[in-house]
Structure formats: structure tokens, C-alpha cells
Amino acid sequence: MNETYYDQLKETLYSETLDNGLHVYILPKKGFNKTYATFTTKYGSVDNHFTPLGSDEPAKVPDGIAHFLEHKLFEKEDGDVFQDFSKQGASANAFTSFTRTAYLFSSTSNVKENLKTLIDFVQAPYFTEKTVEKEKGIIGQEIEMYDDNPDWRVYFGVIENMFHRHPVKIDIAGTVSSIAKITKDSLYTCYETFYHPSNMLLFVVGNVVPEEIMSLVKENQSGKEFTPPEKIERFFEEEPPEVAKKKSVIKMTVQTPKCMVGFKQATPKRFGDERLKYELGMNLLLDYLFGQSSDNYEELYTEGLIDQSFSFDYTEETDFGFSLIGGETSDPDRLTDRIFEMIEATKSKGIDTEAIDRLKKKKMGSFLRSMNSPEYIANQFTRFQFGDMNLFKVVEMYDKITTEDLQNILNDHFKEKAFTSCQIRPKNS
Amino acid sequence: MTKTKEPRIIPTEGYTLHLVETEKYKTTTISIQIKRKIEEENVTKRALLAQVLKSGTKSYPSSLHIHRLLEDMYGAGFVTSIAKKGDYQIITIRMDVSNEKFLLNNTQLLEQSLDFLAEVLLHPLNDGTKFDESNVKKEKRVLKQKIQSIYDDKMRFANKRLVEEMFKGQSYAQHAFGKEEEVESITAEELFDYYKDVIEKDEIDIYIIGDINGDEVGRKVQSSLRLNERINTDEAPVQEVTARHQENVVFDEQDVKQGKLHIGYRTSITFADPEYYAIQVFNGIFGGFSHSKLFLNVREKASLAYYAVSRIESHVGALFVMSGIEFKNYEKAVSIIKEQMDHMKSGDITDSELSQTKEMIRNQLLESVDNPNSWVDLLYHSRVAGIRRSIDEWIEGIQAVTMEDIRNVADTVTLDTIYFLKGEGQK
Numbered sequence: 001m002n003e004t005y006y007d008q009l010k011e012t013l014y015s016e017t018l019d020n021g022l023h024v025y026i027l028p029k030k031g032f033n034k035t036y037a038t039f040t041t042k043y044g045s046v047d048n049h050f051t052p053l054g055s056d057e058p059a060k061v062p063d064g065i066a067h068f069l070e071h072k073l074f075e076k077e078d079g080d081v082f083q084d085f086s087k088q089g090a091s092a093n094a095f096t097s098f099t100r101t102a103y104l105f106s107s108t109s110n111v112k113e114n115l116k117t118l119i120d121f122v123q124a125p126y127f128t129e130k131t132v133e134k135e136k137g138i139i140g141q142e143i144e145m146y147d148d149n150p151d152w153r154v155y156f157g158v159i160e161n162m163f164h165r166h167p168v169k170i171d172i173a174g175t176v177s178s179i180a181k182i183t184k185d186s187l188y189t190c191y192e193t194f195y196h197p198s199n200m201l202l203f204v205v206g207n208v209v210p211e212e213i214m215s216l217v218k219e220n221q222s223g224k225e226f227t228p229p230e231k232i233e234r235f236f237e238e239e240p241p242e243v244a245k246k247k248s249v250i251k252m253t254v255q256t257p258k259c260m261v262g263f264k265q266a267t268p269k270r271f272g273d274e275r276l277k278y279e280l281g282m283n284l285l286l287d288y289l290f291g292q293s294s295d296n297y298e299e300l301y302t303e304g305l306i307d308q309s310f311s312f313d314y315t316e317e318t319d320f321g322f323s324l325i326g327g328e329t330s331d332p333d334r335l336t337d338r339i340f341e342m343i344e345a346t347k348s349k350g351i352d353t354e355a356i357d358r359l360k361k362k363k364m365g366s367f368l369r370s371m372n373s374p375e376y377i378a379n380q381f382t383r384f385q386f387g388d389m390n391l392f393k394v395v396e397m398y399d400k401i402t403t404e405d406l407q408n409i410l411n412d413h414f415k416e417k418a419f420t421s422c423q424i425r426p427k428n429s
Numbered sequence: 430m431t432k433t434k435e436p437r438i439i440p441t442e443g444y445t446l447h448l449v450e451t452e453k454y455k456t457t458t459i460s461i462q463i464k465r466k467i468e469e470e471n472v473t474k475r476a477l478l479a480q481v482l483k484s485g486t487k488s489y490p491s492s493l494h495i496h497r498l499l500e501d502m503y504g505a506g507f508v509t510s511i512a513k514k515g516d517y518q519i520i521t522i523r524m525d526v527s528n529e530k531f532l533l534n535n536t537q538l539l540e541q542s543l544d545f546l547a548e549v550l551l552h553p554l555n556d557g558t559k560f561d562e563s564n565v566k567k568e569k570r571v572l573k574q575k576i577q578s579i580y581d582d583k584m585r586f587a588n589k590r591l592v593e594e595m596f597k598g599q600s601y602a603q604h605a606f607g608k609e610e611e612v613e614s615i616t617a618e619e620l621f622d623y624y625k626d627v628i629e630k631d632e633i634d635i636y637i638i639g640d641i642n643g644d645e646v647g648r649k650v651q652s653s654l655r656l657n658e659r660i661n662t663d664e665a666p667v668q669e670v671t672a673r674h675q676e677n678v679v680f681d682e683q684d685v686k687q688g689k690l691h692i693g694y695r696t697s698i699t700f701a702d703p704e705y706y707a708i709q710v711f712n713g714i715f716g717g718f719s720h721s722k723l724f725l726n727v728r729e730k731a732s733l734a735y736y737a738v739s740r741i742e743s744h745v746g747a748l749f750v751m752s753g754i755e756f757k758n759y760e761k762a763v764s765i766i767k768e769q770m771d772h773m774k775s776g777d778i779t780d781s782e783l784s785q786t787k788e789m790i791r792n793q794l795l796e797s798v799d800n801p802n803s804w805v806d807l808l809y810h811s812r813v814a815g816i817r818r819s820i821d822e823w824i825e826g827i828q829a830v831t832m833e834d835i836r837n838v839a840d841t842v843t844l845d846t847i848y849f850l851k852g853e854g855q856k
Contacts, residue, residue: 031453033795082719089788108795144687211821255577291498365503
């Protein structure tokens with residue numbers, strides 16, 4: 001078992017990759033009541049075209065299947081796993097993103113039993129035609145719930161504008177008609193391909209003794225048979241650097257319009273430290289451009305174009321990436337234009353080093369604050385690790401970013417052809 | 430069982446200080462709670478005040494100045510918010526600041542934070558008779574947008590509508606954000622007068638949680654924040670509620686895809702009552718968790734919904750059910766929910782439902798104290814209810830709940846209002 005001490009954070013991380021390929025990480029937290037564990041596969045909604053395990057032919061699967069699988073894994077022959085967790089005082093959950101599916105629990109007692117339950121239920125699929133059909137009604141209602149949610153619609157609307165072909169433009173849960181095509185066999189195909197231990201990461205954080213947890217996991221895994229690890233072949237069609245659509249308008253039953261603009265990342269091919277630096281640089285830059293201490297924010301707020309819902313974010317995963325900026329607004333067109341103008345103005349004005357130093361302090365403080373949260377640590381660590389990055393090197397990396405790096409990112413990312421806007425407008429306007 | 434630390438309570442002139450010394454966080458949290466009973470004529474004003482208080486002070490006249498200060502303080506968190514707890518409308522001012530020992534240079538962040546918060550409270554930007562006009566104008570717009578966004582989020586909208594219908598004519602029917610149509614007419618003078626009244630009269634509690642030296646911090650707060658003794662702390666009158674003889678059914682129509690079914694039940698039990706433990710367990714068995722009756726029957730068995738949950742409003746004696754369903758399944762869903770409530774009332778509950786639920790509530794309580802904000806929230810519940818209930822006591826209370834206790838509290842639960850938000854022109 002490896003042991004790494006991070007001096008500034010005063011945290012020790014324990015890790016090991018087991019014989020079957022499973023990556024295990026343990027972070028003890030003194031004084032906490034709770035233990036939080038995530039068991040995550042590097043498999044999400046974008047993985048809809050791949051070569052199934054044991055096959056030579058690439059296959060396409062229905063939209064929303066990764067999320068459907070996540071739901072169905074909780075059901076077993078003798079009932080559902082939620083019952084087992086709650087008998088052991090744990091609350092369990094799961095989520096599916098573009099690139100990951102995570103299963104998790106948190107509990108303040110019976111940690112070992114709960115951990116075994118977590119690993120065992122994820123590693124023992126039980127799908128039948130009958131239970132698959134039943135789930136379609138439940139997920140159908142989940143899809144409709146999101147359909148009525150303007151924040152979700154504007155978020156997906158702008159991503160849809162950006163991409164011509166990439167599956168990131170498809171809603172994570174799919175549609176009512178796409179999930180209708182899901183069968184127990186297609187679920188097994190996805191499961192067998194993507195849930196091999198070598199494609200998965202287990203993270204345990206909380207009030208635990210690392211040695212005990214590691215030996216429990218090892219013992220559990222050595223009692224199960226797995227095929228040797230194989231590289232998974234995933235296929236994504238070539239995506240041009242420019243956006244598919246410059247603008248879209250969605251009418252909904254709302255009172256306040258919403259607007260989200262975005263820039264599509266033209267070269268999402270970075271890994272490891274290079275991606276870490278780019279991603280953190282983007283975060284700094286967005287904060288510099290539109291954070292609450294920026295002149296731009298103050299101007300937009302005073303002009304009445306934004307309110308507290310205004311936010312921004314940068315996402316980069318293997319093969320796709322984008323920045324998003326927006327929120328509620330009285331005038332979506334005007335906000336779209338102002339954001340673009342402000343970015344252009346910054347390109348010609350240059351970046352103020354003093355402001356960047358202040359923002360770096362802020363980022364370090366926020367990072368420290370997020371270390372209070374076991375949820376943040378486990379989920380973000382996993383995401384970083386899947387991109388060959390180390391969450392605990394964030395503070396160190398912020399230190400290394402120069403104003404010149406930021407200027408480069410500014411010129412590289414924020415291009416006119418990569419820019420698009422999605423708006424939600426009240427139905428009766 | 431490990432004991433949960435209880436706060437040191439230090440009564441001070443004008444406010445009460447609650448200090449929790451713990452090493453488990455990398456930050457220190459300071460939370461100021463300002464409480465007054467809901468006054469219909471002042472609800473909107475109070476919501477606006479919560480906004481204006483964070484928009485400028487004597488030394489930091491605009492949000493921009495404040496945000497630059499916060500960045501210099503290693504990205505300290507600073508928020509104000511407004512909420513209802515029972516018949517009180519409460520302003521919260523909160524800061525989270527990094528613990529100095531994790532930073533390389535030796536900045537006095539905690540001291541700086543306490544000074545800043547004292548200024549927010551005592552010296553918001555004003556000219557002696559009114560708040561700064563431009564700050565007030567900006568925050569009015571933001572408040573209006575916040576109120577509108579309730580309408581845009583159909584789950585919150587349905588909640589608000591159910592509460593309005595169920596508590597018609599009572600102060601609890603007011604939304605904590607106030608009324609959109611009242612925002613514009615509030616003047617900077619009026620708001621300032623109201624602020625002075627708040628600082629003079631409202632009950633104020635200050636919580637500080639983190640790796641602190643309690644004595645030192647206590648002295649520091651007492652020297653930087655001086656307030657007058659409160660003259661009369663107002664107790665919200667207990668509102669008499671009579672059970673309806675007939676359930677109240679309310680339909681709204683909007684152009685939406687999913688129907689929102691929200692059902693309100695009354696109970697006579699509130700947070701301060703010894704039966705509170707039992708009603709909490711009752712709610713847990715009924716709809717609080719993913720092993721609960723609502724989840725199993727509405728979602729898993731009938732496949733009608735993605736979520737079907739219940740929660741209790743601790744200080745007013747209400748239990749709310751929430752579910753998102755297809756319009757055409759209204760009758761079916763209502764009848765399953767009623768049937769599950771009948772099971773609750775007739776004591777059709779297994780031992781394992783009881784023990785699972787107790788375990789889950791215990792787990793929730795213990796998890797809450799792992800997060801400084803939810804810990805403050807737990808502590809403040811007792812404060813609002815005017816009782817002392819330690820976390821350990823609470824956990825023991827839950828463990829001791831019997832089937833008979835649940836049967837007894839079940840008798841107090843009555844159906845009040847069924848609210849359904851459905852699509853336009855849908856039957």
C-alpha cells in the first residue's frame with residue numbers, strides 16, 4: 001500500500017492497484033463521524049459507441065443506457081439494495097455524468113458492512129426483462145422532471161448548439177423513446193464491457209483505519225473471478241472546432257428569461273499535468289473575467305443584466321470541452337453581446353497580474369474549504385484521476401500558472417467561431 | 430458512543446454567543462441569526478434588508494469592494510440569506526474562513542472576519558437617514574428576480590402554493606422572500622428605519638465553529654460587536670389550528686410536462702414537544718428515505734414517479750408529501766399515498782421498518798455535525814423552539830421510540846390540502 005503525505009493540507013492518502021486492476025484510495029479523516037465511499041466506473045453517457053467485450057464488431061447502444069444501467073444495478077433478485085444499506089444505517093445513491101457512473105454511500109456506523117455491500121452490489125448485476133420494463137416508467141418521469149427545469153434545459157441547450165455529432169450533446173438520461181429500446185441484453189453488454197475492475201476506482205474517505213479497509217477490499221476481490229483486463233475501444237466521430245449553431249431560443253413557462261453562452265474547446269486532447277494546468281488556468285481566467293470582484297461583473301450587475309444566479313464553469317474531458325457563462329437575465333441578447341465584447345476587450349487590454357495574485361489566494365482558500373467535504377474529495381479525486389491528474393496537487397499547480405499562460409488560454413479558447421448562446425424565454429412573450 | 434461536543438453559550442448584552450471548539454474542519458464558520466416573528470407588513474422589507482446588508486458597508490461601500498476584500502482573505506465565504514423557521518422570519522449572515530494554520534503566511538483571518546461582520550451589522554452604507562440609493566435599487570431588482578425564480582422552478586412553486594393554501598390567513602402563509610409587487614415601493618429611508626428597529630429589537634444569536642480558542646474569540650467578539658440589551662424578545666403566538674372536516678383540493682394549471690402533486694398534512698406536534706422524536710420516525714417510515722413506504726409503493730411498485738417523498742416542517746406541525754407524476758396518474762397516486770397513510774395510522778409497520786428508520790435518522794444527525802453549516806442549523810432549531818436538546822439527547826430520543834409512540838402520534842396527523850399543478854387543459 002502506498003502512502004503519500006500532503007504537507008500543506010495535512011492529509012495522508014493511501015492507495016494501491018489490486019491484481020485485478022481495481023484502483024483503491026483511502027483518505028482517513030480524524031474527528032469525522034461519517035465515512036463516504038464512491039465506487040466509480042469510467043463510463044458515462046458519451047460512451048455509446050464501442051467494441052463490446054469479447055466481440056470484434058463495434059456496436060452502438062441506445063441513448064441514456066449508462067444512466068439506465070445505474071438505476072437497474074440497485075435491483076437484485078431478492079429486492080433492492082437500498083434496503084440493505086438502510087438496515088446498516090447508510091444512505092446510498094448513484095449518479096451518471098458524461099464520462100462516469102458513480103455508486104456511493106455514507107454512514108456513521110457499520111462502515112465495513114456497507115463497503116462490502118457497495119462493492120458486491122455493483123459487481124453482481126441482475127437484469128430481467130420485467131424489471132427493465134418497470135424502470136422505464138420511473139426514468140420517464142425523471143426525464144420529464146428535467147424537461148420542466150429551465151436551468152437544465154438552458155445548460156443542455158447550449159451544449160447542443162456547440163456539437164455537430166459528439167454524444168455529449170445527448171441528454172444523459174436519454175429520451176422516452178430512446179430508453180424504450182433498452183433491453184436486458186444491451187444492459188449486460190454495457191455492464192460487461194465497462195464494469196471490469198480495471199476500469200474502476202474505489203475511494204473511501206472518513207473515520208477509517210486504512211490498513212483495515214485495504215485488507216477488506218483485497219479479501220473481497222480475491223474471492224471473485226474476473227477476466228484479464230483489456231483495453232476498451234471507444235469511438236467518437238471527428239468534431240469540427242466551430243459550433244453547430246450560433247443561437248437557440250427555448251420557450252418555457254417561466255417569468256425570468258435565462259441565457260447561457262458557451263465556447264467550445266477546439267483541442268480537448270490534453271492529459272495529466274497539462275490538462276490540470278489548462279483547467280485551473282481556465283478557472284482563474286473565468287473568475288478574472290466574470291467573478292464577483294471583476295469590473296465586468298460589477299458593470300453587468302449595475303446594468304441590470306445579471307443577478308446572483310450568474311455563474312461560469314469550464315469542463316474538459318477526454319475528447320470534448322467547453323466553457324459556460326450565464327444565468328437569469330432581463331435581456332438575453334444584450335447579455336450575450338456584452339459577454340463577448342468584454343472578452344474581446346480583455347484580449348486587447350491584457351491581464352492584470354495583481355488581480356490574478358488575489359484570485360490565486362481565493363482559489364487556495366476555496367480549495368482548503370472544499371477539503372472539509374468528503375463528498376467533494378471523493379468525487380473530484382476520481383474525476384481528476386480518470387484524466388491522469390492529482391487533486392491534491394491543485395494548490396501547487398495554481399502557484400505555477402503565470403499571466404502569460406492565462407493570456408495564451410484567453411487567445412486559444414475564446415474564439416468567435418466557437419461561441420454560441422442559448423436562451424430560455426417566457427412562453428407568452 | 431462518542432459524545433458530540435455541545436456549544437459554550439455566552440449570554441452577552443444584546444445577543445447570545447455560541448462557541449464550538451473542534452479540530453475537524455480546515456475552516457472557521459461564523460453564523461449570525463437575526464430572528465423576528467413574521468410580520469405581514471414587513472416580510473418583503475426584511476427580505477430586501479438581507480440583500481442590502483451584503484451590498485456595502487462604511488469601509489467597503491460596494492459589493493465590488495467587499496468581494497476584493499474576501500479574495501484577499503483567501504476566498505472567505507460571505508453570504509446573507511432569509512428563511513422561515515416556524516412563525517419566524519430569520520436573516521442569516523454567514524462567513525466561512527480558512528483556518529490560518531493551513532496558510533503559509535500568518536494572516537489574522539478570523540479577527541479580520543469578526544471585524545468585517547461587525548461592520549456589516551453596525552455600519553452598513555448609509556447617510557444617517559437612509560441606505561445608499563444605488564445599492565438599494567440594485568438589490569430590489571435582484572430580490573424581484575429571486576421571487577420570480579420560484580415560479581420558474583415548478584417544485585418550489587408547488588411547495589409555495591401548497592403552503593399558501595394550507596395556511597391561508599396565517600402568518601406562515603407568507604413566503605420568506607416576500608411579495609414581488611411590494612418590492613418597488615420600499616424606499617431607502619423606510620428600509621433604514623426598519624434596519625434600526627431590527628438592530629434594536631431582534632433576537633440575535635451568533636455561532637462560531639472551528640479550531641478556535643473560545644475564550645479569546647469570545648472576548649474579541651464582545652469587544653468588536655456592541656449592541657443594546659434586548660428589551661422584549663417577542664415570542665410568536667401559537668397559532669390555533671383546527672383540523673379540517675373535509676380535505677381541501679386545489680388544482681393549478683400551467684403549460685408543464687410533469688404534474689406536481691404536493692399534499693399537506695397537519696399534526697399538533699412541533700419541535701419543542703417530547704413527541705417530536707416519534708413524529709420524526711413516523712415521517713421517516715412514511716416517506717423520508719429510500720426504504721420508506723412512499724418510495725416503495727409510488728415509485729418501485731407502481732412505477733408512477735421518480736421521486737415520492739415526505740418531510741416535516743418542524744416548527745409549524747405539518748407534514749408535506751411531494752411527487753412528480755404524469756397528469757393522468759393523479760387519482761392513482763393520490764389513492765396510493767392515502768393508502769400508505771392508512772397503513773401508518775393502523776400501525777401496519779414492520780419491526781424492520783422501525784429499526785431501519787431509526788438507524789437512518791441517527792446517521793443523518795451524526796452526519797450533520799460533520800458539516801459546520803448543518804451543525805449550526807441543528808443547534809439553531811432548538812434555539813428557535815426555546816428548548817435545549819443536545820445532539821446526544823436527540824439521538825437517544827430517536828432510539829427510544831416505540832411502535833406505540835408512533836401509533837400515538839399517528840392520531841395527530843390529519844390530511845389538510847391536496848395540491849396539484851397540472852398541464853393546461855389536462856383533465
